[in-house]
Amino acid sequence: MIGSALVSWVANAQSGSPAPRPEEQPSLMKVLAEHGEHDIENESWNAYGQFTYISSWKLSFPALYTNLNGSINSLLPEAERSFTGTATLYLGVRLWRGAEAYFAPELISERPLSQLRGLGGAIQNFELQKGGGETPQVYHSRVYIRQTLGLGGQPVAKESSPLQLGTTYDGRRLVFVAGNFSILDFFDKNAFDIDPRQGFLSLGFLTYAAYDFASDARGYSYGGVAEFYWDDWAVRFGRITPPKDPNQLPVDFRLFKYYGDQMEIEHDHQIHGQDGTLRLLAYRNHENIGRFSDAVATFAADPQKNATTCTSFNYGSLNASAPDLCWVRKPNVKVGIGVFGEQYVAQDIGVFSRAMYSDGKTEVDAYTSADRSASFGTLAKGSLWSRARDVAGVGVNFGWISHAHAQYLRLGGVDGFVGDGTIHPARENSLDVFYSVYLPKSSLWLTADYQRVVNPAFNADRGPVNIFGVRIHGEF
Amino acid sequence: MASFETRRSRGSAVLGLALRLTALCVLASLASAQQQPSVRGFAVERFYPSAPGGGWFVMDDLNISGGLGGAVELTSGYARKPLEVTSPDGKTRLTLVSDEAFADAGIAATYERYRVYLNFPIPFLVSGHSGMLGPFQLNAPAVSVGTNPDAVSDPRIGFDMRLWGKPGGLLRLGAGAQLIFPIGDRADYVSDGRYRGMLRFLAAGDSRAFSYAVQLGVHIRPLNDSPAPGSPNGSEFLFGGSAGRRFTVARDWTAIVGPEVFGETAFVSFFTPQQTGVEGLLTTRFERIGHGRNLRIKMALGHGLVQNFGAPQWRVLGGVELFGEFSGHGK
Numbered sequence: 001m002i003g004s005a006l007v008s009w010v011a012n013a014q015s016g017s018p019a020p021r022p023e024e025q026p027s028l029m030k031v032l033a034e035h036g037e038h039d040i041e042n043e044s045w046n047a048y049g050q051f052t053y054i055s056s057w058k059l060s061f062p063a064l065y066t067n068l069n070g071s072i073n074s075l076l077p078e079a080e081r082s083f084t085g086t087a088t089l090y091l092g093v094r095l096w097r098g099a100e101a102y103f104a105p106e107l108i109s110e111r112p113l114s115q116l117r118g119l120g121g122a123i124q125n126f127e128l129q130k131g132g133g134e135t136p137q138v139y140h141s142r143v144y145i146r147q148t149l150g151l152g153g154q155p156v157a158k159e160s161s162p163l164q165l166g167t168t169y170d171g172r173r174l175v176f177v178a179g180n181f182s183i184l185d186f187f188d189k190n191a192f193d194i195d196p197r198q199g200f201l202s203l204g205f206l207t208y209a210a211y212d213f214a215s216d217a218r219g220y221s222y223g224g225v226a227e228f229y230w231d232d233w234a235v236r237f238g239r240i241t242p243p244k245d246p247n248q249l250p251v252d253f254r255l256f257k258y259y260g261d262q263m264e265i266e267h268d269h270q271i272h273g274q275d276g277t278l279r280l281l282a283y284r285n286h287e288n289i290g291r292f293s294d295a296v297a298t299f300a301a302d303p304q305k306n307a308t309t310c311t312s313f314n315y316g317s318l319n320a321s322a323p324d325l326c327w328v329r330k331p332n333v334k335v336g337i338g339v340f341g342e343q344y345v346a347q348d349i350g351v352f353s354r355a356m357y358s359d360g361k362t363e364v365d366a367y368t369s370a371d372r373s374a375s376f377g378t379l380a381k382g383s384l385w386s387r388a389r390d391v392a393g394v395g396v397n398f399g400w401i402s403h404a405h406a407q408y409l410r411l412g413g414v415d416g417f418v419g420d421g422t423i424h425p426a427r428e429n430s431l432d433v434f435y436s437v438y439l440p441k442s443s444l445w446l447t448a449d450y451q452r453v454v455n456p457a458f459n460a461d462r463g464p465v466n467i468f469g470v471r472i473h474g475e476f
Numbered sequence: 477m478a479s480f481e482t483r484r485s486r487g488s489a490v491l492g493l494a495l496r497l498t499a500l501c502v503l504a505s506l507a508s509a510q511q512q513p514s515v516r517g518f519a520v521e522r523f524y525p526s527a528p529g530g531g532w533f534v535m536d537d538l539n540i541s542g543g544l545g546g547a548v549e550l551t552s553g554y555a556r557k558p559l560e561v562t563s564p565d566g567k568t569r570l571t572l573v574s575d576e577a578f579a580d581a582g583i584a585a586t587y588e589r590y591r592v593y594l595n596f597p598i599p600f601l602v603s604g605h606s607g608m609l610g611p612f613q614l615n616a617p618a619v620s621v622g623t624n625p626d627a628v629s630d631p632r633i634g635f636d637m638r639l640w641g642k643p644g645g646l647l648r649l650g651a652g653a654q655l656i657f658p659i660g661d662r663a664d665y666v667s668d669g670r671y672r673g674m675l676r677f678l679a680a681g682d683s684r685a686f687s688y689a690v691q692l693g694v695h696i697r698p699l700n701d702s703p704a705p706g707s708p709n710g711s712e713f714l715f716g717g718s719a720g721r722r723f724t725v726a727r728d729w730t731a732i733v734g735p736e737v738f739g740e741t742a743f744v745s746f747f748t749p750q751q752t753g754v755e756g757l758l759t760t761r762f763e764r765i766g767h768g769r770n771l772r773i774k775m776a777l778g779h780g781l782v783q784n785f786g787a788p789q790w791r792v793l794g795g796v797e798l799f800g801e802f803s804g805h806g807k
Contacts, residue, residue: 037543037801037802037803038803044798045798091581105596105631138659140626140627143581180626216625216626218626220625222625244622249624249626250625251621251625252622
């Protein structure tokens with residue numbers, strides 16, 4: 001039961017990994033296996049798919065100002081609707097002993113709230129991508145090879161699922177991954193076996209909001225990951241590509257010059273017979289990014305170097321009285337460290353928490369504008385009320401920005417997501433409550449979701465914001 | 477008052493002059509635009525890989541048989557100068573697409589004599605040289621893995637059927653259809669921006685150590701950018717053939733070595749050089765068949781026999797296919 005329960009998530013078009021599918025859930029692979037046409041426990045190939053449509057309605061909210069002095073990153077105070085539609089095909093094939101290859105083409109159509117501006121770590125829909133549009137776009141989300149070298153220990157059975165061939169690994173093993181993937185396919189991956197597309201909608205629960213992992217605008221990266229599993233312990237290291245310019249799609253492949261490094265230590269445990277997991281994750285990015293303090297100092301020394309006079313990549317702010325990071329981008333380092341824990345407390349009920357502290361000296365390069373974040377929540381499957389495939393959850397997410405970041409925003413600066421023209425700095429708080437109803441024998445889930453964001457974009461002068469959402473999600 | 481009228485008449489004159497200048501500028505720009513029509517691009521790649529498990533690079537061995545089965549394939553290649561265009565007066569030649577590299581990932585499901593498949597082309601590199609050819613402004617594509625890290629262009633879904641003949645026999649006849657979805661960007665020269673389709677009649681056979689395959693078909697292509705040089709002129713006729721000899725190279729492995737020749741010509745100017753491309757490949761494929769999961773490794777060197785219309789100066793290809801029945805009894 002533990003193996004079929006909950007979680008805090010991960011996964012989306014922007015990153016994250018699909019979760020294993022429960023044994024009783026219908027799929028093409030299970031149909032083939034039932035007809036004797038497929039060995040689902042020792043697969044040479046598999047194919048899965050999903051589609052998800054999410055619609056969000058933001059109600060109008062109070063704001064002392066919006067896009068002050070020509071700044072451009074405010075969440076608009078009038079009512080708005082946003083949506084995403086995604087469809088993904090997950091293909092896997094075994095190449096040789098221990099080697100698996102995965103390919104996942106994906107389609108997305110989207111309309112964000114306020115052009116995906118004005119929220120920190122509390123972006124209401126984790127599927128949203130930077131630079132997306134309503135015209136459907138098809139891309140390959142993942143193309144990678146995974147080589148596993150067994151080192152003995154207790155066998156660990158892996159069920160057939162998206163991005164996972166059904167097989168048995170050694171409990172002690174070395175795993176090498178190379179290619180194009182989401183770093184969240186391997187890092188900060190939750191153990192509760194629920195697909196993220198059945199869970200929280202808020203981006204704040206995808207991973208640490210302050211984990212500015214290197215990736216392109218969709219949340220995917222090129223690079224390599226090495227994992228070492230030793231029974232209940234796992235250690236992993238990954239080096240991945242950053243975007244050429246912050247939050248943009250083009251990728252910088254100079255992995256020895258610009259890169260995102262991360263390391264994670266993981267331990268699985270039991271408390272009173274209930275499974276749990278603890279993780280410690282640290283990252284260090286070396287990227288072409290700007291420091292807030294440098295931008296402020298440059299503007300103070302020469303006001304002509306403001307947000308409207310940029311001669312290199314910038315976000316298009318029209319605030320001539322504001323500093324801008326465009327003047328100070330150079331190779332800089334960004335670091336952060338976080339802890340994550342999840343624990344079953346009863347059958348099909350679990351709690352989780354994660355918190356991360358990033359240095360807050362430099363701008364967001366890929367994920368969210370939060371410099372520090374913490375989230376707590378609980379998730380439950382519906383076995384208590386005889387609807388074992390339903391999922392319910394409630395969680396809160398907190399985000400902070402550094403003093404240097406706040407000073408930059410106070411002067412009217414903008415980064416990839418936030419910048420109202422000035423700021424009354426405050427902790428961005430968000431609440432996410434949802435219920436996903438499983439439609440029997442259909443592999444479809446319908447979700448109702450409510451979110452409340454207080455101090456959007458870390459600004460106490462705006463909000464609170466109420467957002468209602470619905471989702472339909474199907475798997476095959 | 478006089479002063480006012482004077483100012484007004486001066487103002488009117490200035491306004492009139494401004495309007496005339498504006499009109500002249502607009503007319504000039506329109507004239508310039510008319511003189512320099514810009515070509516929007518199209519799907520330049522003429523190498524349409526065979527279905528996953530199809531054997532040859534372009535032709536199809538039609539060895540579709542057995543129970544429920546499938547195939548996965550990954551083909552990758554590089555083409556040099558796949559699009560050189562000549563000005564209408566024949567005096568100037570421009571290498572609009574000088575380099576093109578791609579991968580193509582595909583999956584197929586087979587049952588008895590039927591096959592359905594899905595292919596995803598992934599452009600790695602499409603680049604060239606911009607320029608003017610006569611009145612036409614031709615803008616070269618600039619695609620690279622860095623700028624387009626996750627691009628997929630124009631996937632296709634297809635259906636093939638072996639109509640007559642047995643696997644391994646002297647003659648097999650079949651037919652196939654494909655639908656190509658226009659998701660790529662025309663400016664990248666990876667898409668027409670319109671749906672396309674193909675209908676193909678296929679033949680293949682084996683005789684002792686020799687194999688062959690032939691195709692004739694129609695590429696239903698709505699795009700007609702005439703008179704832009706080098707651009708598609710609507711639907712095309714597809715043709716091609718291949719022949720090879722089989723060698724045993726190891727206990728479980730055989731190699732098939734032989735040429736493939738394929739091409740296309742626009743119906744509106746049937747087999748005129750400007751609207752015809754023909755390409756030859758010297759192919760070698762290594763196969764391990766009948767030992768559980770079947771494996772095929774393919775390599776080819778190609779040359780544009782009629783280097784027009786997308787046939788490159790030369791190309792190199794490599795591919796891997798895994799195929800067989802799902803129950804593991806081999807093909």
